[in-house]
Amino acid sequence: MHPSRRLFLQQSAAVSLSSLLPLRSAFGETSMPIGIQLYTVQDELKKDAVATLHALAKIGYRKVESFPLQDITAAQMRSMLDDAGLKCPSAHLFFGMADNAQLFDQANALGANYAVSSVLLPNTIQGADLPKMMDIIKAFTLDDFKKIAAKANEIGAQAQKAGLQYAYHNHNFEFRDYGGHTGYEILLKETDPKLVKFELDCGWMVTSGNNPIDYFKKYSGRYPLMHAKDFPAGTPVTTTLGVDPNHRPTEIGRGHIDFKPIIAAAEKSGLQHIFVEQDPPIEGMTSLEAVGVSYEALRPLV
Template sequence: MNRDLSRRSMLFRSAAVVAGVQVAGMTRLWGADAKSKPGVQMYMVNAEFKKDPASTLTKLAGIGYGYIEAFAMAITNIADFKKMLADAGLGCPSGHFPFGFSDTEKVLDNAAALGVKYAISSVLPPEPPKGAEMAGIMQKMNHLTADDFKKMAAVANQIAESASKRGIEFAYHNHNVEFRKFDGVTGYDILLKETDPKLVKLEVDAGWMAAGGADPAALITANADRVKLLHFKDFSTITPPVNELGGEAGGHIVDLGAGVAPLKAAYEAAKQAGAEYFIVDHDPPFKGKTAFEAAQVDYAYVAKLMGA
């Protein structure tokens, strides 16, 4: 199964699950020393988490990660999940949530209950898919128009305004689809122009930006006040650019440092911009490694950059 399509499909299928999780207290889980250490997007170990949640979190902490970024996974009880994080000594300053697929207010209620600082859209459709439309959502995301990006910007503004009322910041996470050009202007350019910079922040995925044909360091520098989180993903090739999700780009994902994405330059730009969190985001399957072995390799790469 194509790994990138699998990830997005899992997010879509998980929307109903996340919308129905048990709401707990408002305790924040940002992590006292999280900013001095790398974090990890939990999709990387989603299969392992489902088998043994507590052990998975403990192993990530043992590798050295200071925090996790939540994913729309099998969290059926937020209070229990928060206890497991606390027991492992991990923070949870951010999470990917099914914005655009579930009721925004319910999703934000869960984000607040989890205690994140940043609620992030992993994929943000221009319009909520209904019924049979869900099956074709990936094709829709691969063929977005300039008008679609304007609609997405409007949705992002609405989510961000509601999030701010809960003391949460909304951030947009990019892939490669945003860098298709429309008369010389990319979809990402449209999103930046049409969203409120005071409300809509950015989680820059440097690998996906590069795969889509953009210069992540330059974009980070140009939008320094909005970049709050940086994702590290590496590709064995980024030439020619690919602006569709799927095997052509996703099949080239490799261990951090083993590819050609300009991650060091992106990190330096994000650090200069004042980004708060630096997160490993390595999609499975892994070549010749277990998920935890890959997590160890990726941690070592980012920790070296950070001097952690």
């Protein structure tokens, strides 16, 4: 079967499946379009990027957040997004592993307003060496977070010169307790609010034992971006980076996170963009089916 035809059938199945599932609506009434972090559907993008983007648009997504794809340039992605009627207001980038100017060029080529760090380390490393990165993160100290805050300010200043706004995306390890203080506390305190904004990943923050509503209320104006990510009931609280194979991220509405009050607090705080994200591998359905289910749980009334 031609890849485009196969993906169309998968997308149609996703919409049909989601309409049958007893999912609670997280959004209620809102005019904010729902976006998708393309990391979630990376497997389908590698097979047929054009068909995948059109499938996302047909589900109802109007915005995407990019992540690096080795075989697709930023200019090529921008052309495909334009053709599918999708916008890319935010770009996830691997700062510290490539020249920042090149990364900003990629973000601008995509038409993004935000340049977001997927992970930010205190020191530059060569290449995307995931095992090495995990070891570095496990050994973080509060002093390392101070270095990261200084690095974030530097990136933020460079981003503004490139016509972009830098934002830091959290996982769960930033909330590790260091004798009554956390790394996330350092990042919020020691970064310039004009240079450094934040993308709040709800799934990882809740998994760390913290409530996103508290942060949206306390740090109004610092969170223009949000990841809607859900985890199943019974997911243990942890600040160790990595997905628990027994409690993998799940589709929005099928987990334990109540997004309705979170989104209400986020919008009052100045939220501009919401992106659905589900970390692969996705079990029991295709990634396109999964994002169809998540969209149906979050879709605004139109």
